Amino acid sequence: MAESFYIGGEPPEDIARLMRTTKLALEKGIAKWAPGNKLGDVSHAVQAEVESQGFSCVRALVGHGIGKVMHEDLQIPNFGPAGVGPEIKEGMTGAIEPMVNVGTWDVRYLKDGWTVVTADGSLSCHFEHTVVAGKDGPEILTLP
Numbered sequence: 340m341a342e343s344f345y346i347g348g349e350p351p352e353d354i355a356r357l358m359r360t361t362k363l364a365l366e367k368g369i370a371k372w373a374p375g376n377k378l379g380d381v382s383h384a385v386q387a388e389v390e391s392q393g394f395s396c397v398r399a400l401v402g403h404g405i406g407k408v409m410h411e412d413l414q415i416p417n418f419g420p421a422g423v424g425p426e427i428k429e430g431m432t433g434a435i436e437p438m439v440n441v442g443t444w445d446v447r448y449l450k451d452g453w454t455v456v457t458a459d460g461s462l463s464c465h466f467e468h469t470v471v472a473g474k475d476g477p478e479i480l481t482l483p
Contacts, residue, residue, distance in 0.1 A: 340481035341436060341467035354462065357394065357441060361464040364388040364437040368417075372435060372470045372477040378413065378424030385437050386418040397438035397463070399446050400455065405432040405469055418444075427472045432480070436467030 343361065345354055367384040389396050402415030413425060417437045440446075442461030449456060457463050469481045 343464045360392040361439040365466045368435045374429045382416045382419040383421035395444035402434045402436045432471045438465045
């Protein structure tokens with residue numbers, strides 16, 4: 340799991356809105372991680388919430404499957420059309436992780452080859468949970 344935090348008291352309203360939107364986009368994506376839905380349903384739910392608030396979804400980094408190792412296939416984008424892609428089946432486990440930018444969706448890597456920043460220097464936010472598609476719907480495995 341991953342969470343973003345504002346350090347230094349209460350965040351200004353623009354940052355608070357970015358954080359609320361990212362959390363809500365995660366919740367909407369998780370709600371679609373259920374047997375019978377398509378991967379695109381998850382991706383579209385995230386993108387629709389993010390873009391409805393005027394933000395953008397990072398496209399270079401995606402969520403992923405979870406199995407015997409951490410980053411397995413299936414890639415779980417935070418953007419795309421609903422109703423497409425593989426069908427989510429009971430027992431499938433994935434990390435849904437919206438990465439939301441105030442500006443453009445484009446990112447770049449710093450010289451260390453690891454640190455990722457927004458291409459335009461705008462603020463970004465990231466939240467993530469690992470979810471299994473249970474018989475009765477999504478079950479979050481990474482709740483604190």
